[in-house]
Amino acid sequence: MTMIKGRGCPLCDEPWQEAAGKNRCLFCGNEEPAEFRCANGHYVCEDCRTADPREMVARICERSKETDPLALWHLVTAHGVFHGHGPQFHFVLMPVLIAVLRNRGLADIASDAVRKAIGRLSEIPALSCADTGLCGVGASAGAVVSLLNGATPVSDGERRAVLRASGNAMLAIARHPGGRCCRQSALATLEAVWVFLREDLGLALEPIAVRCRHFARVADCKAGCTYHG
Numbered sequence: 001m002t003m004i005k006g007r008g009c010p011l012c013d014e015p016w017q018e019a020a021g022k023n024r025c026l027f028c029g030n031e032e033p034a035e036f037r038c039a040n041g042h043y044v045c046e047d048c049r050t051a052d053p054r055e056m057v058a059r060i061c062e063r064s065k066e067t068d069p070l071a072l073w074h075l076v077t078a079h080g081v082f083h084g085h086g087p088q089f090h091f092v093l094m095p096v097l098i099a100v101l102r103n104r105g106l107a108d109i110a111s112d113a114v115r116k117a118i119g120r121l122s123e124i125p126a127l128s129c130a131d132t133g134l135c136g137v138g139a140s141a142g143a144v145v146s147l148l149n150g151a152t153p154v155s156d157g158e159r160r161a162v163l164r165a166s167g168n169a170m171l172a173i174a175r176h177p178g179g180r181c182c183r184q185s186a187l188a189t190l191e192a193v194w195v196f197l198r199e200d201l202g203l204a205l206e207p208i209a210v211r212c213r214h215f216a217r218v219a220d221c222k223a224g225c226t227y228h229g
Helices: 046-050 053-063 069-076 087-091 093-103 111-122 136-149 157-174 182-199
Strands: 016-018 022-024 031-033 036-038
Touching: 046 053, 053 069, 053 087, 053 093, 053 111, 069 093, 069 182, 087 093, 087 111, 087 136, 087 182, 093 111, 093 136, 093 182, 111 136, 136 157, 136 182, 157 182
Parallel strands: none
Antiparallel strands: 016 036, 022 031
16 A cells, blocks of 8 residues: 555555454554554455445545545545545545535535546546546536535526635635645635635535644645645
């Protein structure tokens, strides 16, 4: 399993050590007999080590009880498939936000609808931010709103809300100078869509302070990143 940094635990970088008995997976919560875990007790189950990225994200978010969107996003993207940059970031934020809203009692979205949205977001190709002006991460903001309001191509207010949500996210991403950073784009989208959910959709959400826990742990981190800290 590829790690963000070094060869240790994907969450804390501590080295692996021998383990005995059952251990709980830090990603999905599954318990199974384990041969290795990190020095801080973190363990990654076989299913999460080997799963397709889309399946891995879905299973974590379906099982999570987390109510902090930043905490859940950082947990999911600590997995090795989110090392560096790439189109795998296009589909991760939407199920994270839907899971958090579900756990707060603010949304009741069927898992098959979330998985279908993951599939659609995963079809947005790499480099689309520069080639077409469509950042897949930013599009996930619209996907969240669409799942909440049931927008269709022929609906009026619902469709416009979806477009405004994605538009706000694209503008938030574009405010950051420099080349692409998929984590920065995701955090800008998270910040923008959280405000949209609170102010435009009227959900009872508190303001959040967005910070990146992976600063300087992946290639191409920007020295002046506003999410550093």
